[in-house]
Amino acid sequence: MLVCRKPRGATCRTVLGFGRVRAVAGRPNISVGVVSYQSERLYLLRRDPSGGLMVHEQMFQRSVGLHYRDDTLYLATQANIYRMPNIIRSDQIIDGRFTECFVAQTAHLTGYLDAHDIGVQAD
Secondary structure, eight states: OEEEEOOOTTOOOOOOOOOOOHHHSSSSSOEEEEEEETTTTTEEEEEETTEEEEEEEEETTTOEEEETTTTTTEEOOOSSSEEBHHHHHHHHOOOTTTTTTEEOOOEEEESSSSOOOOOOOOO
16 A cells, blocks of 8 residues: 555646655655666655655565556556556545555556556546
C-alpha cells in the first residue's frame, strides 16, 4: 500500500531532473514520485506537517517507469506493469494526514521488457 497527500482539487505535474526533487517535494501541498532500478524501489516524497521531508518507499523489482493519470499510478518494472488506483474516497483521510492510498490491484506480466517509459491513453 502506498500513501501520499495532496490538497483537494490539486493537479499532478511532471517534474524533470532528480536534482530538483528535494526542492519541489519540500514545498507545501506537493508530492513527488520517483523510481529507481538500482535500489528497486518506488519513492513517494512530500513535506510532512512539521516541515520535514516524508519519504515512503516500496520495493518493486527493477522499477523503471512511472505514470500518474486519473487518480491512478502506473508502474513499469522489469517484467510487469502495475496499476495502482487510489482506493479511498475524496472525502476520506487516513491517519489524519493522507488523502490518497494507492494499492496495486492489477499486474500485467509483460515478460522481460525493462520498459523505461510508460504512458496511458484514454482508450
